[in-house]
Amino acid sequence: MLARPGTDTERMSRPTSACIDLDALRRNLLRIRELAPRSRVMAVVKADGYGHGLERVAHALEGADAFGVAAISDAERLRAAGIAKRIVLLSGFVEPGDLPLLQRLRLDTVVHHESQLAMLEAASLLPDQGRIQAWLKLNTGMNRLGFPADAAGAAHARLRALPIVGDEICLMTHLARSDEFDSAFTLEQCARFELATAALDGPRSLANSAAVLGWPQTHADWVRPGGALFGLSVVAGRPASEFGLEAVMTLGTRVIAVNSVEPGAAVGYGGGFVADRPMRIAITAIGYGDGYPRLAPSGSPVVVRGVRTRTVGRVSMDLLAIDVTALPEVQVGDRVELWGKQLPVEEVAAAAGTISYELTCGITRRVRFMER
Ligand SMILES: Cc1ncc(COP(=O)(O)O)c(C=O)c1O
Numbered sequence: 532m533l534a535r536p537g538t539d540t541e542r543m544s545r546p547t548s549a550c551i552d553l554d555a556l557r558r559n560l561l562r563i564r565e566l567a568p569r570s571r572v573m574a575v576v577k578a579d580g581y582g583h584g585l586e587r588v589a590h591a592l593e594g595a596d597a598f599g600v601a602a603i604s605d606a607e608r609l610r611a612a613g614i615a616k617r618i619v620l621l622s623g624f625v626e627p628g629d630l631p632l633l634q635r636l637r638l639d640t641v642v643h644h645e646s647q648l649a650m651l652e653a654a655s656l657l658p659d660q661g662r663i664q665a666w667l668k669l670n671t672g673m674n675r676l677g678f679p680a681d682a683a684g685a686a687h688a689r690l691r692a693l694p695i696v697g698d699e700i701c702l703m704t705h706l707a708r709s710d711e712f713d714s715a716f717t718l719e720q721c722a723r724f725e726l727a728t729a730a731l732d733g734p735r736s737l738a739n740s741a742a743v744l745g746w747p748q749t750h751a752d753w754v755r756p757g758g759a760l761f762g763l764s765v766v767a768g769r770p771a772s773e774f775g776l777e778a779v780m781t782l783g784t785r786v787i788a789v790n791s792v793e794p795g796a797a798v799g800y801g802g803g804f805v806a807d808r809p810m811r812i813a814i815t816a817i818g819y820g821d822g823y824p825r826l827a828p829s830g831s832p833v834v835v836r837g838v839r840t841r842t843v844g845r846v847s848m849d850l851l852a853i854d855v856t857a858l859p860e861v862q863v864g865d866r867v868e869l870w871g872k873q874l875p876v877e878e879v880a881a882a883a884g885t886i887s888y889e890l891t892c893g894i895t896r897r898v899r900f901m902e903r
Pocket residue numbers: 575621705738739740741755756757758759765
C-alpha cells in the first residue's frame with residue numbers, strides 16, 4: 532500500500548524520534564529546588580521549551596512557581612493548554628497593541644526600556660485596563676536588555692505611579708558570566724544590583740541555571756533556570772550529571788543499511804572522508820533535515836547498540852553514515868542514539884562548534900516526539 536503524505540504510515544516509516552523523559556524533567560526541578568531551597572522557581576521554557584515541546588514540558592513542570600517565555604505566542608499556547616500559573620514575558624512587550632493581550636492572558640512582563648515605560652504610561656490614560664505585573668530589569672553588565680543601574684529608582688517610581696501596573700514590582704538582572712565559577716564578574720554584577728535596588732522594595736531575581744548551580748549568593752527570591760531543567764550542561768566541561776541533573780531529550784534513529792567499503796572509497800557528498808582500510812559503514816535515518824547539525828565533522832560521537840562509535844563523511848539532509856567496522860554485530864534496524872541518556876548532547880555540540888541549547892532547539896517538525 533502506498534503511504535499518503537502526512538499519514539501516520541508515512542511518519543512511522545521514518546524511525547527518527549526525540550524521546551522526552553518527563554520524569555527526568557520533574558526530578559531536575561526537584562534538584563533545583565534542593566539547590567535553591569529558599570527561592571521560588573520560574574521555569575524558563577522559551578523557544579518551545581528549549582525544543583522539548585512547550586505544552587508537555589509545562590504540564591510536567593506544574594510544580595514550578597511561574598514560567599518564563601520570550602514570545603507572547605508561547606504564553607498564548609500555555610494558557611490554551613490550561614496553564615494557570617504566572618507567565619513572565621522575559622523580553623517584554625514591543626508595541627502598545629500587545630498590552631490588551633497581556634491583560635487578557637494575565638501575563639507578567641519584563642520592563643527593560645524607556646520605550647516600554649512610555650507605552651505603559653500612555654495605556655494608563657485609557658479606561659478599564661486590567662493590571663499587569665512588572666519585572667523591572669536592570670543592566671548590571673550584560674549590556675543587552677535593562678535600564679542602567681543608576682536609573683533604577685526613577686524607573687521604579689514611574690512604574691509605581693501607573694494604575695495599569697500591579698502593586699508588586701519584581702526587580703531583576705541577568706548574569707553574563709555565571710557559567711565561569713572562577714570569574715569575579717558575577718560578584719561585580721551582584722554588587723551593582725544590590726546598590727541599585729537597596730532603596731526599592733519588591734522580590735529580587737538574578738540567577739539563571741549556572742548561577743543556581745554555582746552562585747548561591749545570587750539565588751534571592753526567584754531563580755530562573757532553563758537549561759538545567761532539561762539536563763543540559765550549563766558550565767563548560769562539566770556535564771549536568773555532575774550536578775545531579777539528568778538528560779531529558781534522547782534523539783534516536785535506526786540503521787537502515789549496512790555496507791562494506793574498500794580502502795580508498797569516499798563516503799558521502801564531497802568525498803571528504805576516505806576509508807583507509809576495509810570498513811563497514813552503517814547508514815542511519817537522521818540528517819540536518821531533522822536538526823542534526825550539518826557542521827558535525829567526521830569523527831563526531833554517536834552510539835549504536837549502546838556502543839560509542841563515530842560519524843563518517845558529511846551530514847546530509849536525511850542520512851548520516853557511521854563507522855561500525857569494529858562492531859560486526861550491527862545490522863539493519865539497530866537503534867542509534869545521536870544524543871541523550873548515553874551520549875551527552877554537549878559532546879555533539881562541541882564537535883559541531885556550537886552549544887547544546889542550539890541543538891535541542893533545532894529539532895525539526897518531521898521528527899516524531901515521544902514521551903516517557
Ligand atoms: C532573562 C533570562 N533568565 C533566565 C534564562 C535561563 O537561562 P539558562 O537556560 O542559562 O538557565 C534566560 C535564558 O537565556 C533569560 O534570558
